[in-house]
Amino acid sequence: MTLSMTSLTDAVRKAIAAAPGSVNALAARAGVSQSLLARIQSGDRTVTPAVAAKVAKALELWSGECARAARGIRQALRRGTR
Secondary structure, eight states: OOHHHHHHHHHHHHHHHHOSSOHHHHHHHHTSOHHHHHHHHHTSSOOOHHHHHHHHHHHHHHHHHHHHHHHHHHHHHHHHTO
């Protein structure tokens, strides 16, 4: 395993741990199996660039959805406190 693959795998492990949902939800959103993400997370498997890209895209989509939901809550709070 090259240093760059190690760095990529480490980055994906950190992202899985920091994801706003479960590993199952992230796997479903990324279009990969939950067992693959679990094996990456446990260190039994290195990540491929294709899987890393899928996980990154899923997290980007989640980020946008979470930001929109947070804006909706803030708007409701402002309306409710006036």
